Amino acid sequence: MLDASDWTAMEENLPFWNKISTKERDTLVGGTLRFVHPKNAVVHDDRNKCTGLLMVLKGQLRVFIISDTGKEITLYRLFERDVCVLSASCLIRNITFDVHVQAELETSMLRITTDAYQQVSRNNPLVQEYTNQLVSSRFSDVMWVVEQVLFMSIDRRLAIHLLEQAAIAQSDSFTATHDAIARDLGTAREVVTRMLKRFQEDGLVSISRGGLSLLDRDGLYRLT
Amino acid sequence: MLDASDWTAMEENLPFWNKISTKERDTLVGGTLRFVHPKNAVVHDDRNKCTGLLMVLKGQLRVFIISDTGKEITLYRLFERDVCVLSASCLIRNITFDVHVQAELETSMLRITTDAYQQVSRNNPLVQEYTNQLVSSRFSDVMWVVEQVLFMSIDRRLAIHLLEQAAIAQSDSFTATHDAIARDLGTAREVVTRMLKRFQEDGLVSISRGGLSLLDRDGLYRLT
Numbered sequence: 001m002l003d004a005s006d007w008t009a010m011e012e013n014l015p016f017w018n019k020i021s022t023k024e025r026d027t028l029v030g031g032t033l034r035f036v037h038p039k040n041a042v043v044h045d046d047r048n049k050c051t052g053l054l055m056v057l058k059g060q061l062r063v064f065i066i067s068d069t070g071k072e073i074t075l076y077r078l079f080e081r082d083v084c085v086l087s088a089s090c091l092i093r094n095i096t097f098d099v100h101v102q103a104e105l106e107t108s109m110l111r112i113t114t115d116a117y118q119q120v121s122r123n124n125p126l127v128q129e130y131t132n133q134l135v136s137s138r139f140s141d142v143m144w145v146v147e148q149v150l151f152m153s154i155d156r157r158l159a160i161h162l163l164e165q166a167a168i169a170q171s172d173s174f175t176a177t178h179d180a181i182a183r184d185l186g187t188a189r190e191v192v193t194r195m196l197k198r199f200q201e202d203g204l205v206s207i208s209r210g211g212l213s214l215l216d217r218d219g220l221y222r223l224t
Numbered sequence: 225m226l227d228a229s230d231w232t233a234m235e236e237n238l239p240f241w242n243k244i245s246t247k248e249r250d251t252l253v254g255g256t257l258r259f260v261h262p263k264n265a266v267v268h269d270d271r272n273k274c275t276g277l278l279m280v281l282k283g284q285l286r287v288f289i290i291s292d293t294g295k296e297i298t299l300y301r302l303f304e305r306d307v308c309v310l311s312a313s314c315l316i317r318n319i320t321f322d323v324h325v326q327a328e329l330e331t332s333m334l335r336i337t338t339d340a341y342q343q344v345s346r347n348n349p350l351v352q353e354y355t356n357q358l359v360s361s362r363f364s365d366v367m368w369v370v371e372q373v374l375f376m377s378i379d380r381r382l383a384i385h386l387l388e389q390a391a392i393a394q395s396d397s398f399t400a401t402h403d404a405i406a407r408d409l410g411t412a413r414e415v416v417t418r419m420l421k422r423f424q425e426d427g428l429v430s431i432s433r434g435g436l437s438l439l440d441r442d443g444l445y446r447l448t
Contacts, residue, residue, distance in 0.1 A: 065367070065370070065371065067371070067374070071374065094357050094358075095360050095364055096367075128353070132359070133318050135356070136316050139319065139359065140318060142370065143289070143320075143321040144321070146369070146373075147291070147321075149373065149374065150291070150295065150297050150373065151291035151293070151295055
């Protein structure tokens with residue numbers, strides 16, 4: 001059962017909420033479940049295209065693709081109040097790819113089932129418009145990754161990534177394995193290890209077991 | 225002025241054509257111009273987000289992105305009957321990136337201006353739905369490129385590319401500079417030259433001045 005705070009979250013995070021009918025709101029709420037996923041749990045994968053829309057209440061999700069050989073690249077992250085639409089890609093015509101979604105922290109979320117969402121969306125252009133705006137927004141996120149991967153050297157990408165991670169952690173020190181960074185950047189762990197070692201030699205970062213500290217933010221900014 | 229064959233093209237290539245009103249059709253036709261672009265002409269670039277929807281009547285367009293340093297990668301190609309939507313990205317909320325469009329052959333096309341398209345689209349969900357399906361379809365095209373670039377070795381990508389080019393040319397021999405292939409794959413010309421040389425040594429292709437011939441299609445297929 002959803003409680004009052006879940007209703008508030010839906011009202012605040014779905015821009016069409018106050019423009020749809022009470023009956024439509026009831027349909028959505030009736031098809032919504034609250035979940036808490038532990039850190040590292042798989043929330044959605046390519047075996048199920050119809051998980052539904054995921055609204056993050058608290059925590060952090062990573063959306064990524066994975067190759068046959070297990071190589072990964074992070075497309076974007078979702079934080080509190082963000083809504084994941086590609087986990088409901090069965091609703092969207094012409095989306096032919098699959099993404100994986102994983103909880104990076106313990107994450108509580110509302111899952112609006114595709115059935116309920118589709119029922120309301122089918123008859124309400126406002127809801128369709130919202131879906132399409134989400135799709136376009138994720139398309140833009142992915143293009144940003146494409147530009148980074150194709151056009152930027154790995155040192156620049158790593159510097160941007162470390163500054164972003166510090167912003168997410170709200171601290172200059174944060175946990176980060178070389179493996180996790182490699183997955184985010186879509187490169188090999190050895191490349192990350194080598195580049196971090198160079199950053200350390202240049203006094204930009206300090207590497208500790210399972211973690212990193214930024215020592216020279218200005219220096220990292222200059223690399224970007 | 226559009227002629228009868230242009231009307232036919234709009235009817236055949238716009239799935240909503242017979243479901244919109246005569247007035248809406250007149251608005252679209254009134255805002256549509258026919259263009260012929262010579263081979264290699266720039267049809268759309270990032271200085272103008274509002275070129276409009278481009279419908280290819282004959283010829284071939286390449287849609288690509290370009291870095292500050294001039295490095296390119298091809299996102300997809302448009303052929304006869306295809307419609308380019310990202311050249312009208314000013315119509316689409318949350319699309320924050322820009323693409324370039326270039327004619328690869330002499331290309332005749334209809335350009336539906338954004339004003340006319342928006343006028344009809346604003347009041348007709350069928351037209352909006354068509355736009356969104358085009359966007360999702362291009363999103364899927366781009367994800368395919370992402371997966372290729374990130375997850376495939378360059379020999380595999382080059383083999384796929386050569387087989388695609390032969391299919392487009394409808395011949396095992398086609399014109400292709402190493403530069404053009406490098407732009408398509410988003411890699412350096414030297415990498416392409418080296419790999420083509422290896423393909424030639426392996427008896428897969430024969431390299432001529434400004435062109436290529438596939439000698440062993442099965443061998444190329446096996447690489448993919």
